[in-house]
Amino acid sequence: MSQEKRHIEKDHSKKKKLSGKDSNPDHSNDTHSGSLTTGCNRRDFVKKLALGGAGLGLFTQTGIEKSWAVQPKRSGNFRFVHLTDSHVRRGRKGDEGYMRCVEHVKALSPKPDFALMGGDGPFDGLYTEKDEFDDQIDLYKSISDDLGMPWYHCMGNHDVLGWNSRRKVPVDDPDIGKTMIMNKLGMDKSYFSFNKFGWHFVVLDCIHEVDADHGPSYIAKIGEEQLDWLRFDLAAHANMPVVAITHIAAFSHLGQINQDPDMPSMHGRVIQNTRDLRWVLERHGNVRALLQGHTHINEDFKYNDIWYVTSQSVSAAWWGGNWIGFKPGYNVFDVNEDKLTWHRRTFEWEHHLEEEDDLERERIAEQEAFEEEQEYLRRKELAKAAEKSE
Numbered sequence: 001m002s003q004e005k006r007h008i009e010k011d012h013s014k015k016k017k018l019s020g021k022d023s024n025p026d027h028s029n030d031t032h033s034g035s036l037t038t039g040c041n042r043r044d045f046v047k048k049l050a051l052g053g054a055g056l057g058l059f060t061q062t063g064i065e066k067s068w069a070v071q072p073k074r075s076g077n078f079r080f081v082h083l084t085d086s087h088v089r090r091g092r093k094g095d096e097g098y099m100r101c102v103e104h105v106k107a108l109s110p111k112p113d114f115a116l117m118g119g120d121g122p123f124d125g126l127y128t129e130k131d132e133f134d135d136q137i138d139l140y141k142s143i144s145d146d147l148g149m150p151w152y153h154c155m156g157n158h159d160v161l162g163w164n165s166r167r168k169v170p171v172d173d174p175d176i177g178k179t180m181i182m183n184k185l186g187m188d189k190s191y192f193s194f195n196k197f198g199w200h201f202v203v204l205d206c207i208h209e210v211d212a213d214h215g216p217s218y219i220a221k222i223g224e225e226q227l228d229w230l231r232f233d234l235a236a237h238a239n240m241p242v243v244a245i246t247h248i249a250a251f252s253h254l255g256q257i258n259q260d261p262d263m264p265s266m267h268g269r270v271i272q273n274t275r276d277l278r279w280v281l282e283r284h285g286n287v288r289a290l291l292q293g294h295t296h297i298n299e300d301f302k303y304n305d306i307w308y309v310t311s312q313s314v315s316a317a318w319w320g321g322n323w324i325g326f327k328p329g330y331n332v333f334d335v336n337e338d339k340l341t342w343h344r345r346t347f348e349w350e351h352h353l354e355e356e357d358d359l360e361r362e363r364i365a366e367q368e369a370f371e372e373e374q375e376y377l378r379r380k381e382l383a384k385a386a387e388k389s390e
C-alpha cells in the first residue's frame, strides 16, 4: 500500500502542458472510422486445429480448454454511442452544451439503441463544493435521461467525491467516494455487465481507492476483486462477442503524441495494471473492444485483436473551447452481423468562458496560432510542389 500513497491529480497543470504546437489537431467531421472483425481469426484457428486432427475439444498452449467453435449469438444489427467526459456544469454553460450533445445524438439516423457513458459525467466531485457537485449530478442525470434510450454509467475520477487533497468535504463525510453518485444514479455496483442484442457489455471501474497521506484518494487500476469478477464474467459469456468500457485508458499514447519525454504514460493517464487486465481480456478470445476516455482525445490501438478505442470528449476542454484541436464530440458504434465499426461525430458548440478563464483564453489563442501556422505551411508546400511539377 505504501507505494500507492501518492498525489495523483494535477488536472489544471496537465491541461496547460498538453496545449501547444506539438499537438496533432484534426478538425474533420465524421472522417475517421475503423472496423474490426475477429471472427476470422478464431475460425482460422479452429480450421487449422481441425485439419491437424485436434477436433473441437480445443486446448491452447496453456492447456485451457476453449470452445472457440461456438459462433456468437446475435439477434439483429444495432448501434450505440460512447459519450465520455461530459463534465456537466452550469459554469461555461456546460449544461446547455450537454443538451446540444443529447439533441445531436437523438438526431442520428439510425437512432442509437443505447448509450455507454465513459465517466466524468458531472464536472467534478474531487475538489468542488458538495452542493455544487450534487447539482451537477442532477443535471447530468436529467439531461442524459432526455436521450430517451437506456444509458449506462462508467465511473470516472471526477465522479467521486473528495478523493483528492483539494477536497471540500471532511474525510469522514458519509458521501465521500463513489457513494453519492451511485445513490443518485441508482447504481448497485460500480462495475457490472449486461447483454444487448446477443453481445455482452462490461462496464469497468478503474477508480481504485487508496490511502494517501492527505486522506482517501485513488489510483487508476482494476482492483483484484474486480479482475476476479471479470474473468468469470467473461468465461460465463465466452460464446458472445464482448465490448468493455473503462474511464482511464488501458493504452494511451499522449507522451508520444505530444513528443514529451516528461509525460510518462504511467502517471495517472493509463491504468497501472494494463497487462493484468489485458491477459484477462485476451484469454477467451471474445473481447472485441475496450472503450476508453479520460484524455479527451481520439485515438485507437489494436493489440492481440482487441481494439482499444479512446473517444474524444463531449465537453472538449471542460466546455472551455476545443481540446488540442478536438471539438466536443463522441463516437458512434455500429454492429452489423459480426462486424463492429465506429466513427466519430462532433457537434457545433460556441464556448462560453467565464471572466476568470484566462488560462483557457491563452490556450485557445495558442491553438489558433498553431492552426494558422499549419495552414500557412500547407499552402506553401503545395505551391512548391506545383512549381516543381511544372
Ligand SMILES: [Fe+2]
Pocket: 085, 087, 120, 158, 294, 295, 296
Ligand atoms: Fe475528463
